[in-house]
Amino acid sequence: MAFRYDIRLIAPSGYPHIPEAMQRGIERLEAAGHRVDGVEVLERRDLRFAGTDAERAADINGLGDPRRPLPDVVLAIRGGYGAHPLLPLLDYDALGQRLRGPPVALIGHSDFTALQCALFARAGIVTYGGPMLGPDFGAPELDAFTWEHLWRVLRDDEAVGEWEAPGAGTLAAEGTLWGGNLAMLAGLVGSPYFPAIDGGLLFVEDIAEPPYRVERMLYHLLHAGVLGAQKALLVGDFTSYRVAEYDNGYDLDTVFERIAAAAGIPVIRGLPFGHGPAKLTLPFGVAGRLQVADGRATLRFSGHPRPKTS
Template sequence: MLRRPPPLTPGAPVAIVAPASPPRASDPYQAGLDRLRTLYDVRPFWASGSERGYLAAPDPDRVAALHRALEDPEVRAIFCVRGGYGCLRLLPHLDWDLARTHPTLLVGYSDVTALHLALFARAGWVGLSGPVVTEWGEADEATLSACRDWCEGRTPSFVDTYDATLTPLTAGTASGPLLGGNLAVLTRLVGTPFAPDFEGAILVLEEVAEAPYRVDRMLAHLQLAGVLDAVSGVVLGTFTTGPLDPDPPTLSLDEVFRDHLAHRSYPVVTGLPYGHHLPRCSLPLGLPVHLHASPTDATLNAEASLVAP
């Protein structure tokens, strides 16, 4: 059963948590807080000074902050400070009964993929893969407006405002819950008790600074684990390559995608403006969507509002 949160209204209380890494610098974080304060009643549940290496705080402290945000009856949304790394470490310690009782709008992306997918699997949450706090001070208006639209109950286009076009790799039509996010984080959930059931889902993927052979390895993992056979469609966002092998040759990312996906019996499309670069659409993870791909064009549309009516 999907648990959709109530809509976020201007001036509503929102919690700021850091479930993964701390900000790289204080200025973007403060600028993001300042921008959010013009829209909502911002209540920080994280403060600098508690960092532990690449983690925003020790695991128990990050878990406790999430629980406090969920327990607060006034909080209407949870905005994540940054991605980075750390959400996977929290999953065995979260109070899933509390999450099922208090569905709250969770906004973040990248490493926050782990929380989005686990909360869908264990508590039925839908969440928003959208800008983190450190981006709110610098992101373009299209990116921020789309995030607000989803939070407040509207259903913005995934592509129209971003000068983007979906390109079909395989034709077909499918509907199902939109699941996915960052490819590397998603593959680390597969085989754990926190992975969702991908049967019939529309799988959306993005990745940053990864060599083609590493993307190949992760897609092969999804194939061997049965995920690519279970889903009813695939949507590829932005992928960028990192350092290649010092001894070429290599495959291109397009060749990797075709090797793994071009023979599928379901629709596969590329070109979604979603990933680690701005401008970027926000994605309602867990929400039912409809994907259609003809030989020449493609569309992706939400079938419901992210928030409860």
């Protein structure tokens, strides 16, 4: 069976700074048989944002309007900054009533993590951390792993992600799978938009954050009672950062060793997720089952939104 989706673009954060990447992404999706709408968001500009706060919030609130047909997939065009101001503008009651029923896949990463946290905390809506239009589908070379895993997740009742996890001990753990961009997670702690999840499998990633800032954000999650309450921390890509001579050997390896000791939970490295080209598509808010043995991790999940196919 061919899997063809109605895909609606949203731009909750920055405007397209590489327009040709957006066009490439649309062309690839359409060439695969998918229908893409919402392209008007690519033309909006307001300061550094893809439209005013009201415009960008309206794109999301429109998903809760029963007069409008729902797409199969809602795809963020890019990250950047801009999601935080939208959080108090969203109609969580309407969104929850509409999106907890029909399976709609809301997909993005980076700044999109703020929306994922809020939608789950306030309305119980399951979303996906995954590829976006410009950075991923519009990359000069499309990453086959990223492309294929997304469609497998949306198609299969049970989805699987596997990766090499060097140095990890044997582990079997189950819990709510959640997470995303570390800066977004740490920035929402203590707000009404941060989900209360204990016993979860927390995954994190970030970009351009030096090791000391990564450690500080993780300690913030620990001091807030979040990190130590998880079954495991899954470490994705931390890219485009620098270490200084002053660090004197202190690096990300050091950070995660220190955090594992301080939090008293397993820290599993190597998760292909984040700002790198190869990424798993991971649901935020469903049960996950993690097994680690012989330096290899396997993550299984089910109950995730699986749109209709046509």
